[in-house]
Amino acid sequence: MAPRNRDDNFMDVDSDSDISLLGDVEHRGKGKGKSKTTDKRKKDKGKAKAKEQAYTWEASYTRSWDTVQEDEAGSLQGAVEDLMARGRRRRLLAPAAAIRRTIIRHLVLLLDLSAAMMDRDMRPTRFDLMLQYAREFVVEWFDQNPLGQIGVVGMRAGIGERIGEMSGNPQDVLKCLSERTRLEPTGEPSLQNAIEMARSSMSHLPTHSSREILIIFGSLTTCDPGNIHDTLDACVKNKIRISVVALAAEMKISRDLCDKTGGQFGVAMNEGHFKDILFELVPPPAQRAVARAGGPGANPAADLMMMGFPTRLPDSSPPSLCACHSDMKSEGFLCPRCMAKVCDVPTDCDICGLMIVSSPHLARSYHHLFPVKPYEAVTSMEGESMPQAACHACARIFSTSVSTAATSEGMSPWGRYRCPDCHNDFCAECDVFVHDVIHCCPGCGK
């Protein structure tokens, strides 16, 4: 009983630090079971969606056209603008407090390949839908976590089965998820076997990386060779974060797995909700339990690491032996310190031990550090002697008439959004594009 108590204690600290960090996160509801969607970190969007959508088995057919309202002129402009306004508002509600997020992530994707996955309550089948969403998830995940790695493990016929080795290349992972015939569901799933397999494949990882397991679980049973709580304790000890997306119903053990390891738990109600809760796991998890380091003022340990940025040799260069495999090759990367040739980055140089990384990999995360200031909606044109005629970025001409549809908050009736620094006007489309994709204001150039 003693270790269990310590775990409970740990969880309390955990949730407290959560609040101090995230600010707007609700208190972790201890009462479970009442609602299937007691997921705290869920965004407002997910919550609103969950409320208005019915369970898959309750809905006979969907009437997607009902949600879009035409205006008097029969155009859909109002509906589209309303959707955009919602998007803008959601962005403005993003947490203002600083959050620490893990950058170098290691994730094992645990797929349920048991007979329960052939159920047709999600179309076409749970299995096909899972594969499709898993592929989209992998693409999006690598886009946001360029330094991460994903491995794939399947659960079927009572054993855990390694489907894909841990890899940093999205194409490798996608390839092992695309062979549908190899993954045909059969038998019973075994959570314990599969988690043990995933755990062992992550045991060698260095401490600076996160270890995560994401389980997509369709079955309501698990057949385990031993006590799964021992496995759970081992995962807690190894600081592995387990998240579960259940397709059928909430199981006590899957809830425990998530709660004790600090992961997220969600039950998918229908196809759209399944995708929502799966994709909530794409952004790096907020670093928690920071407060343990001695109050909110204490800074956690951080080190400067020496890294080298290599020069890439082209295919046409004279071939030479590489330092890592002693293969004769033309292409490769030169270590900036000892000029040894290595085949691939990121790696540690085999000769001098310098960590060699490609600087674009690092640069992918910089937009988190230096975000673009949100543009202000221009709500009043008074006092403007010379308003800009066209969008500063894409040169689209601004309309001079006032749009009556856009009366909601955060929208400009002129369709103009102004950068607080360079005072240039941008159209709504560029506003979204600049903040979501480019992360660099075209007016200020930073």
Place this chain on the structure above:
Amino acid sequence: MEKASHLSVIVDLSPTQWHLSAQTSNQYPLSIETFLSQLLAFLNAHIASKHENSLVVFGALPGKSVLLYSSTELLSDDVPSLDANSYLPFKLVDSTVVQRIMNEFDAIGELEEEPSCALVGAVTKALCYINRITHPSSTTAGVAEDPSIVHDPRILILSVSPDLSSSYIPIMNAIFSAQKLKVTIDVCKVYGPDTVFLQQAAHLTNGSYIYLERRDALLQYLIMSFLSPTSIRKILAVPKQDKIDFRAACFCHKNIVDIGFVCSVCLSIFCQPLPVCSTCSFLSIHSNDSMLLAPFSLLQTHA
């Protein structure tokens, strides 16, 4: 049948660099007049190669970036007078581009110190423009009737300025968004030393980076390497750069470094070890209670 292609040309118009380029002490002096006449011939060739081809020209001037020409809308009201000896679309491009460059140069005036060229602004504007024409929205009627949906948009950067290391992060952000939009970035280095960031831009977007060795043959370089759309380049042997330099700029002194010190919290790059990371202000000390902390994490702030 070949689809219509879109080309955004970004011209680096730094007066100082063009002055240096035109000096006769260079092996192949190239003045901006010669450069413009060769560039206009290239732009005309792009328009002529297919009727639906679209063209946008941006200029990167000291401290600001401007749209010089856009084929989808007329920027100036004064349509040049009809001339029996010239083809109107060519005439339109030539006169608009030259006229606007002259206006901008006149507006610069006498400056003590020339601010750095706004290349990043021009690139981001080109990306916003491409985003607009490749995703015609239903909210704007003017774009929806545009019949040609662009397939492989390209950006050609004609650079004369050296690397501006303070714009490292924005330029990398622009490169990643170009990757997302599937935009190819080509770079032609007309004058000055190789630029590391533009090399990376061309490499990461499958474009070509060409350093002009014979600057008197600019038009030939342009037509042979940059005129063909990406779909045809698979068949042609378009020259690519040989080495790609993956160096980065440090955050503290804006030096371009090959070995840097990287903060394990926010991945900021520094050229020398610092006691405190200036970006995320986390102390680089070992804590006794580091058990629960993963040092690789990121401080995210929303402005």
